[in-house]
Amino acid sequence: MITMSSATSSSNSHADSRFRLPLSALLALAFAGFLTLLTETIPAGMLTQISTGLAVSEAFAGQFVTLYAIGTVLTAIPLISMTRAWPRRHLLLAALTGLLLFNSITALTSNYELALVSRFFAGVAGGVMWGMLAGYARRMVPEHLKGRALAIAGLGSPLALSLGVPLGAWLSQSIGWRFTFAAISLLTIIAIVWVLWRLPNYAGQSTQDKPVSIAMVLANPSLRMVFYVLILWILAHNILYTYIVPYLSPMGLAAQADVVLLIFGVASIAGVWLSGIFIDRMLGRLVFLNLLLFAIAMLCFATLQAQPMLILIAVAIWGLSLGAAPVLLQTACAEAAGAHADVAQSMLVTVWNLALAVGGIVGGVLLQKVGAYSFPWAMLGLLALALVLVQLSKHYAFIKAVNATD
Incomplete structure (x- = not known):
């Protein structure tokens, strides 16, 4: 016998399946x-x-x-x-x-x-x-x-x-x-x-709701894990992105920096598109896969500097990974934060910008003290740590994907 609640649930599910974006x-x-x-x-x-x-x-x-x-x-x-x-x-x-x-x-x-x-x-x-x-x-x-x-x-x-x-x-x-x-x-x-x-208008939160503090939001271990991964991912990215021309110079690609950035940008857009197709089914796996692709690209940067064409392919892989990063991390942040999603997103914006700034500083120090060839190796270390954190986060961040795929 079909109960009223199950019939309603079935109706809602059918309506959701026919929903147009x-x-x-x-x-x-x-x-x-x-x-x-x-x-x-x-x-x-x-x-x-x-x-x-x-x-x-x-x-x-x-x-x-x-x-x-x-x-x-x-x-x-x-x-x-x-x-x-x-x-x-x-x-x-x-x-x-x-x-x-x-x-x-x-x-x-x-x-x-x-x-x-x-x-x-x-x-x-x-x-x-x-x-x-x-x-x-x-x-x-x-x-x-x-x-x-x-x-x-x-x-x-x-x-x-x-x-x-x-x-x-x-x-x-x-x-x-x-x-x-x-x-x-x-x-x-x-x-x-x-x-x-x-755009439709939506009500904000009730003024009678308890004020949300940063400490309250950060008490969520899932959200902290998202921020840890974000810091490592974006810090690694900006070490190289800020100083891409000095890195390309020894390979004779500095004059084509605009082409390199165009390849990066087009691949980034592709990364957003691909993540949009699969994100609702496999968030955690996409985070891990894109970090892994980023690491593979940096391994190519570190070992194939005598092969400019392969470096351009690595740039595309890097762009694919970075393009997916904002939507993956914002989704993970929203999933983890629940009712505090807007405050958590503002924290994500702040952490993102701080990671960009620190990446620029670290890249500058490496460029001055060691040289641009050190960038990929430093980034690989950061990405390896991020991959470990994603694997350890099954009870924290990316819960939606783990439940759906494990």
């Missing part, structure tokens, strides 16, 4: 994420033009990137915690409006100090946006499609990472750096209209 809404989130990360990375491609326009050195112009990162790192966690009760679309629109305002100020000002202040607050807006995008995307779909939805909403990240610097270099030569920031502002207006048109 809200592609337009998810792509609106992807576009917002793209603009956020583009705002962060694009100055690196036009430092000469910025330094000339503001009458400062290129080193000072480089602080456009630094101040944005500082704004994100310092404010993402407290602001996401403070705005938990805000309706989600209102918060996203506030972040996009902040991005629009501060990019516009950067485009118009001739005052270097004001430009830096604008970059800091653009980073604040970016941190808020990245802290909420994953939770927003996952709320739009049933349980069995949450990973795929996040993969679509995360498409903006690899696109901005691969296009940001070369796009900045090209646009600054074509229309100037001020008009480049103005163009981003124009695109942000389009994003605001798109969000208003297509």
Whole structure:
């Protein structure tokens, strides 16, 4: 005999299986994420033009990137915690409006100090946006499609990472750096209209809920394991990515650095696509597989430096791994954090940026003290530790995949 509850469950399951992904809404989130990360990375491609326009050195112009990162790192966690009760679309629109305002100020000002202040607050807006995008995307779909939805909403990240610097270099030569920031502002207006048109609004958490502290969220061992793996993965990546040109120079590939980065970017997009197909069924295995692919690529980098074509293949494998990393780690973070997902995502953004910064520092020290050839070996050590942690995490992180496949 079929009970009413089992009939209802069957009906819900059938409805879920026929659910169509809200592609337009998810792509609106992807576009917002793209603009956020583009705002962060694009100055690196036009430092000469910025330094000339503001009458400062290129080193000072480089602080456009630094101040944005500082704004994100310092404010993402407290602001996401403070705005938990805000309706989600209102918060996203506030972040996009902040991005629009501060990019516009950067485009118009001739005052270097004001430009830096604008970059800091653009980073604040970016941190808020990245802290909420994953939770927003996952709320739009049933349980069995949450990973795929996040993969679509995360498409903006690899696109901005691969296009940001070369796009900045090209646009600054074509229309100037001020008009480049103005163009981003124009695109942000389009994003605001798109969000208003297509995105559903969701309530924030009740103001009567107990405030969520960092210590409370970090008490979750599953979440800590995700952060440990994230630190090792992204730190290893940025050791090489920051200093890719010095590494390529002995192989005669420095002049083709733009081609190398293009291969990396295209492979990153492929990594997002592939992870979106399989993530809801095998999260843990995908994390392990992508870390293993990254390690294999670094082994090629370490031992095949006399074979430039094989190095380019290794670059593609590296890009495939890194492209999958954000969606895999964000999904694992959301799965582990549960009701505290937005606060946990803001912590993930902060940890991610700190890992990037530390990777750049470690890479610089290795370059000065040992040489660029040491990068792959140092990265292999970090990746080996990350692989061990994933294998040990069966009772902590990546629980969903373990239960489904073990």
